[in-house]
Amino acid sequence: MSTKSSFEARSGHGKLTPQSRAALETAFQEHVRFNEPLAPYVAYGIGGPADVLVFPRNGEDLQMLAQICREYDLPVTIIGTGTNLLVLDAGIRGVVIALKHSFNQIEEISKDAEGMTVRCGAGVSKPELLEWAISRGYAGLEFSSGVPGTLGGGIFMNAGTKYGCYADILTRLELFDFEKGLRQLERKDLYFGYREQTAVGDSLVTSMDFRLKNGDAVALRTEVQRIIQERAEKQPLDFPSCGSTFKNPPTGMSAGRLIEHAGLKGSTSGGAEISLKHANFFLNKGGARASDILALIDLVKKTVFEKFQVQLECEVIILGDRGSL
Numbered sequence: 306m307s308t309k310s311s312f313e314a315r316s317g318h319g320k321l322t323p324q325s326r327a328a329l330e331t332a333f334q335e336h337v338r339f340n341e342p343l344a345p346y347v348a349y350g351i352g353g354p355a356d357v358l359v360f361p362r363n364g365e366d367l368q369m370l371a372q373i374c375r376e377y378d379l380p381v382t383i384i385g386t387g388t389n390l391l392v393l394d395a396g397i398r399g400v401v402i403a404l405k406h407s408f409n410q411i412e413e414i415s416k417d418a419e420g421m422t423v424r425c426g427a428g429v430s431k432p433e434l435l436e437w438a439i440s441r442g443y444a445g446l447e448f449s450s451g452v453p454g455t456l457g458g459g460i461f462m463n464a465g466t467k468y469g470c471y472a473d474i475l476t477r478l479e480l481f482d483f484e485k486g487l488r489q490l491e492r493k494d495l496y497f498g499y500r501e502q503t504a505v506g507d508s509l510v511t512s513m514d515f516r517l518k519n520g521d522a523v524a525l526r527t528e529v530q531r532i533i534q535e536r537a538e539k540q541p542l543d544f545p546s547c548g549s550t551f552k553n554p555p556t557g558m559s560a561g562r563l564i565e566h567a568g569l570k571g572s573t574s575g576g577a578e579i580s581l582k583h584a585n586f587f588l589n590k591g592g593a594r595a596s597d598i599l600a601l602i603d604l605v606k607k608t609v610f611e612k613f614q615v616q617l618e619c620e621v622i623i624l625g626d627r628g629s630l
């Protein structure tokens with residue numbers, strides 16, 4: 306099951322015009338940038354410019370943005386911290402929304418004998434929530450040790466590890482729909498699978514509730530440190546990457562093993578390299594372009610299919626103007 310056919314939160318055919326630019330400038334002032342290179346906003350450090358990059362501060366900003374995008378028929382794309390994004394070299398047309406600096410409240414909303422429920426904004430970073438929980442002795446987020454990015458991106462990807470995923474502890478989701486506004490959804494009504502979901506659709510995740518259990522702060526910290534150490538031993542963390550490039554196939558060898566057995570470890574294209582330490586990590590060794598990473602993705606897909614008849618599916622999300630390809 307795919308999460309979306311396109312990664313635009315709002316599709317539109319309008320181009321940025323002097324009128325739409327003026328409307329965005331008036332509404333967002335220093336919180337909007339035009340023709341802004343996206344490389345500094347994503348983990349890979351790769352990617353062309355967004356026509357418009359907006360940093361909404363709250364729900365009112367989202368309502369205002371939705372109104373302008375409807376009026377000028379502008380497409381909308383959402384980014385968190387870009388730890389799972391390959392932005393193409395030609396950049397992204399229309400409006401890109403980044404939640405990196407906002408929607409970052411963490412609030413305990415109820416408590417009982419077994420644990421508590423925490424409400425978090427979609428812009429909260431995963432490591433920050435993990436630290437918040439373990440320092441207070443709340444268990445349930447240890448699975449996320451070492452996973453970067455925002456919680457909004459974590460819900461969209463249903464990010465996780467062999468120890469669990471966000472869907473395991475989610476109880477409620479709040480979404481902003483660019484046509485209909487805010488919606489509240491209960492976990493029981495939502496589908497989440499391996500790095501996929503159908504819950505978010507074309508909406509922006511604004512906040513979510515997680516159920517956490519009582520635990521021991523010292524034991525939780527020890528476990529988190531153990532998992533981070535375990536990851537550091539296996540993963541190449543010295544160069545920019547997006548973590549796993551491909552999803553693991555449902556049966557048989559992992560994507561990393563398939564790439565390794567296909568003899569592709571260490572393959573390069575321009576400034577990009579398939580890691581020698583973990584073959585499912587594609588690294589920006591310096592000056593890589595999106596086209597270099599794409600060339601390695603294509604090489605892997607083709608070779609793995611020819612050798613093992615396995616069709617690998619990208620976990621990394623490719624965003625942007627394909628006119629450049």
Ligand SMILES: Cc1cc2nc3c(=O)[nH]c(=O)nc-3n(C[C@H](O)[C@H](O)[C@H](O)COP(=O)(O)OP(=O)(O)OC[C@H]3O[C@@H](n4cnc5c(N)ncnc54)[C@H](O)[C@@H]3O)c2cc1C
Binds near residue numbers: 384454458466546
């Ligand atoms: C070193 C490294 C290790 C990693 N390890 C793991 C791992 O162990 N497990 C794992 O699952 N992932 C892992 N990742 C991938 C990545 O960290 C996760 O997918 C993460 O959840 C992405 O969060 P983000 O905020 O960076 O989202 P982005 O990469 O910015 O966006 C990812 C997708 O989410 C959408 N999105 C982001 N925010 C919102 C929002 N508020 N509302 C709606 N849609 C939104 C975007 O449109 C995009 O389609 C790793 C990445 C790196 C660099």
